[in-house]
Amino acid sequence: MSTQNAVAANTTTKTKTPSRKDKISIWKALIRYRWLYLMMVPGIAYYLVFHYVPMGGLLIAFKKYNLVKGIWGSEWVGFANFKTVFDSPDFPNLIRNTLLISIYRILFNMLPDVLLALILNEIRVQWFKKAIQTVTYGPYFLSWVIVYGLTFSFLAPDAGLISTWWRDHTGETLNLLTDKDWFRPIIILTDIWKSTGFGAIIYLAALATINQELYEAAVVDGAGRWRQLWHITLPGIREVFVLLLILRIGHILDAGFDQIYIFLNARVYEVGDIIDTWVFRRGIEQLDFSVAAAVNFFKSVIGFVLVITANKIAKKLGGSGIW
Template sequence: MDRGGGHLSPEPMDAYTAPVQPRPAPDQSSRPNRRLRSDLKRDRWLYLLALPGILFFIVFKYFPMYGLVIAFENYSPFKGIIRSEWVGFAHFERFFSNPDFLLLLRNTMAINFMKLFLFFPLPILLAILLNELRSDKYKKLIQTVVYLPHFLSWVLICGLTYLLFATGDGFVNKVLAELGADKWVVLTNPKLFWIMITSQSIWKEAGWGTIIFLAAIAGVNTQLYEAATIDGAGRLRRMWHVTLPAIRTVIVILLILRIGEIMDVGFEQVFLMSNGAVSEVADVFDTYVYRVGVQQGQFSFTAAVGLFKSIVGLTLVLLSNWLAKRFGEEGVY
């Protein structure tokens, strides 16, 4: 108030400030999309390189899963998958009650367990021994020799086996006859069939299996070997205390994947080496599916057999991966 003028003066007012409008929150859903586009743009050549493999799995692994529904139908090629009669678990019940089920399970598990305990450790041992070679020249030569059988087909390998061990005119039996020794009955001896199949797999794939382990050994810190040498450790102790612990994670991962294939023996090898004399020990799930599904046309029944194998394999992978993590390993995922 103005005391001299006798009139009121307005009170001083603060400067007017407009209310601040809240900034719109960023669209959270757009962040993953922007990140995906950024990753695709940055690594476009890597994704392009992986595209054939991705397409392979989509076309030949995931898309055919739609056909698994015929395991629950009486599938007819004329009616198609959609119009075929639905029978539920009838084919599974028939398979599990079939007298051949236990025989197939025994043969399949026996061959795979022999491969697991005899074949699986050999690439590890061979990779460690190759790593200990001082001469790069001999190392490359031996690697080439042990890799070559992998590129031979099972038809050729089985043919070589017949040429070597045929009872009448096989090379081995001819040599034994010249020496006056008894002939070896290998191809028609049921007691030797599982060993013969395992031996063929070892000869064909043991060298090729060393590639992953050699790559893992190449990544081991050389200072660990130097420290072990200073402490007085010899070659065997360095292999046991340095090399094996360093590649243990790779060994566990490959072991888990191998356990997942415990129901797959391999059709070609067993089919080519089978004959009437060894049928009791040579009939496995793969040959049974071919005989019943392809030759007899029971597609739904053999689809149920294949689905059973897949479920068992998946269960074993999940179980073994869980056990690996319980023991402190990384596992597959």
Template sequence: MKDQAVLSSSLTKPEAPSRSKLVKALRRYRWYYLMMLPGILYFLIYHYVPMAGIIIAFKDYNLREGIFGSEWVGFRNFQTIFGTPDFYELVRNTVVISFYRIVFGMFPDILLALLLNEIRKKWFKSVIQTVTYGPYFLSWLIVYGLTTAFLAQDSGIVNHYIQELGGTPINFLANSEYFRSILIGTDVWKNTGYGAIIYLAALATINQELYEAAVMDGANRWRQVWHVTLPGIRDVFLLLLILRIGHIMDAGFEQVYIFLNSRVYGVGDIIDTWVFRRGLEELEFSVAVATNLFKSVIGFILVIGANRLSKKFGGSGIW
């Protein structure tokens, strides 16, 4: 009977975590928690605390009245957004440019990583990595200057050779037919080296015994890449793909804003550039916040959907 009473008490009253164990754990790993503290504070201060500003999307925000003193207008700002004549064109441009970035931006990263992985001369591999990784550190303003040096109508190198061949100079930067291609081309040139480093890290984790087994089965280099290398980086590819899909409503404001001009608004004006004009130039802060809230909701839905789709096809997903 005594044993039954002890057993029943243990089932009804689970043992609480010992405070001493918690204190010991905090003392033991105090340096790890201390190193985590700056990152935690960063996300709290710059990502979570500002989320309280979402309320501006439902108010007629006035700088003098402040957030809580401004008039509550409900969904009027969203009606303004969806009632804007060019809004659906802005959404189309944003989605198309982001889709091009995903399609033409991820595969060069993988290709460069695979090529670097096959190089056996370490010094040559280091040189190629340095050359391809260097453009990542350039600002978009410098990239625009380099692009202008090549594609300017009057003084560009490309138009110089076109004239030498008897052709007519083309204003590439102000031509709607070439604008998106220029955006994607410069983005690939700038970011491919950085993207390849992520895949190189994934390639380094592949078990070398898999390659040895493939050689024993008679697989050549192409077969090894297809059956060992690509499956080894599949989860990393899916993870990056899900993250990019979540940012499909962000088409790269800084680059587009620098390259954009009035002649290519029809194919290059995106949501972020429109928000910049309405929010900062026209001081319609409520409309700007409402637009960003709309983008965040769409991005959240896309991440959830892409994550479930990834798991359905055997991927690991984000969670």
């Protein structure tokens, strides 16, 4: 019996240890695909240098960071920075504003992407389709500073086109940029205008992968355009929609710092101040890097948990998820 166990253990060891033949085949594969691996080096280096190495800086979330002493010389304070964040009177309002704006983005920004992609997919005149794509995709490349400048030219209280027209016809002054009730709608509308074209391109790529024979079979069976849309087109882009939804859920605590910071003003802080703008003021303007790092660490943990949860739910509902 002991001999059999020894033979079995020896066999297992042999299976686990790569043989000389396996090592040679690995080296052959590396040599054969060396140019492909070489092309991967810049991407891997980018993530190592700018994403993984900076993770060491998360230590300052558990320290009282001092610029002179550096990360390693600063004093350990444990979870004191997290307690400072959670005990802040602004924290509940920050969480509420961040979640509301992020949920609005998910609800109102994903559907226009799908609708525009479906409309473009039905256009058969190629030059007209490309023209519409160019017009809708163009705003994506504009910075939020330019977008705010365009918005200001329409909504400025004294000189904006819409504000002037409203004042001339009603005699009332229109000041939407400093109105708390209009801040979030303006944020969502400008975001839709800027990013819908880019989102539609992703769905157009998914639509291009649908087997055209399915449409031909549906026509033979007597299905109209709406039936084809419901039973072929929408299921064909469902996986992409779920994938983008999971990624958006993972970033639910990132309500769009660039846009919010540019559009924010003192009169709308109550409805527009989010976690990232608060972190910017606390970390950069007040040089309280430890508290800012604690907030970002908290956001990362919550985002990780949400991605895992959303991925599992998507798989249980019959989707493929991210992995």
